[in-house]
Amino acid sequence: MTATYPPGPPLPAFVQGFLYIRRRSLILPPLRRRYGDVFALRVPPFADKLVVFTRPEHIKQIFAGDPRDLHAGEGNQILGPIMGAHSVLMTDEAEHARARRLLMPAFNGAALRGYRDVVAEIAGAEVQRWQPGSTVITLDRMNALTLEVIMRVVFGVTDARTRAALAPRLHRIVTIGTIQYIGFLKPALQRFAPWRAFHDNLVAIDDLLYAEIAARRTAPDLAERTDVLSRLLQAGGETDADPPLTDAELRDQLITLLLAGHETTAAALSWALHELAVHPDLQQQAFEAVRTDDDKTLEAVMKEAMRLRTVIPGAVRKLTGDMTIGGWRLPAGTVVSCSILLAHRSTENYRDAATFRPSRFLDGEVEPNTWLPFGGGVRRCIGAGFSLMEGTTVLREILNRYSLSAPAGAKxxxxxVRNITTVPRGKAKMVVTPRSDG
Incomplete structure (x- = not known):
């Protein structure tokens, strides 16, 4: 079989790229209806040839494929200038496997149980500041909350001055605009505003992080500290295959954890709270779960929000050689995308797919390779458990204090799309009323 590509729209590449990056929820469903379960796009500067797969069996083939044949790191290279060359998202094969081995213990079950109390403390302090009867701008508050979680639980920054210097700079990374970021990929433009400002901000963040790493290495209580950075500083060294992480590697992993775990979780929480606010019956069920310590139901709320309101559109791999996927013989260099958005919206995968119904995650009706917010295979997000733990903990703190409703007259x-995430356009505003049934 000769190498070939599936059909796709005849639009100019720059138009396809714009629509995919900025209007993906509008363009992808019509393309699937027009061209079927597999279609091709041109989305510069992301990929000259992107082949989109949507069916569970095709997604399973990609996720289960040999990582030597399917490079996720190469597929994510557009993120490299910020995340860094050593990031677990940027590397492949042996280098990726080593990074993952060193990172995983900081996100295992025992570690997550240790982080939960800190997340609850941060969430409780946030909710305590809300005024009863006020309208909360949910996306802004969840962004602030999840950033505080990253700084304390992941970075382990406890010094008030360092946190005050770091927080606004980290926020600027997360909120960079698409044009600003694409321009940042061209070093010549970094002499001009706004790209120079972003470059200078990144340099300042690096200086702060390297100073924190150096101070932490010599901290007398390093062995007792439980934040992710402190755990990573003590990881490795047992074998020649897993030497300890260097300062540059630590920096790249910290920035990756920020970008992968901050706005994505904030967006998912905002969508979950919005759906609870507009579905009082489901909100009451979630409150009953809080009262009975039923974390499975709260987790199902988060999972259903991630499904219905897909935050990240796809998981990509770059082929290192010719490969047949879903009956298509694709040449080396092709970027293949498992479309999370289309898999989540498929009526073949989900009964009443357009309905917010968390119980589907409790009834055993969600089939493998149909729910994909954390990717899959050997590249499944190492922070998946952390994200769900954080989400359920925050929901518990909010619902224990307040009932939620949509503002009067809200549309x-x-x-x-903000950067690579899909967030609520209206910031998911909600009115918070003290509970009388707590």
Whole structure:
């Protein structure tokens, strides 16, 4: 079989790229209806040839494939200038496997149980500041909350001055605009605003992180500390295959954990709270779960929000050689995408796919390779458990204190693309009323 590509739209590449990056929820469903379960796109500067797969069996083939044949790191290279060359998202094969081995213990079950109390403390302090009867701008508050979680639980920054210097700079990374970021990929533009400002901000963050890493290495209580950075500083060295992480590697992993775990979780929480606010019956069920310590139901709320309101559109791999996937013989260099958005919206995968119904995650009806917010295979997000733990903990703190409702006259919430995430366009505003049934 000769190498070939599936059909796709005849639009100019720059138009396809714009629509995919900025209007993906509008363009992808019509393309699937027009071209079927597999179609091709041109989305510069992301990929000259992107082949989109949507069926569970095709997604399973990609996720289960040999990582030597399917490079996720190469597929994510557009993120490299910020995340760094050593990031677990940027590397492949042996280098990726080593990074993952060193990172995983900081995200295992025992570690997550240790982080839960800190997350609850941060969430409780956030909710305590809300005024009863006020309208909360949910996306802004969840962004602030999850950033505080990253700084304390992941970075382990406890010094008030360091946190005050670091927080606004980290926020600027997360909120960079698409044009600003694409321009940042061209070093010549970094002499001009706004790209120079972003470059200078990244340099300042690096200086702060390297100073924190150096101080932490010599901290007398390093062995007793439980934040992720402190755990990573003590990881490795047992074998020649897993030497300890260097300062540059630590920096790249910390920035990766920030970008992969901050706005994505904030967006998912915002969508979950919005859906509970507009579905009082489901909100009451979630409150009953809080009262009975039923974390499975709260986790199902988070999972269903991640499904219905997909935050990240796809998981990509770059082929290192010719490969047949889903009956298509694709040449080396092709970037293949498992479309999370289309898999989540498929009526073949989900009964009443357009309905917010968390119980589907409790009834055993969600089939493998149909729910994909954390990717899959050997590249499944190492922070998946952390994200779900954080989400359920925050929901518990909020619902234990307040009932939620949509503001009077509020329009239905729609999504908009910010960077690579889909967030509520109206920031998911909600009115918080003290509970009388707590």
């Amino acid at each position: 239905p919430e729609r999504g908009r």
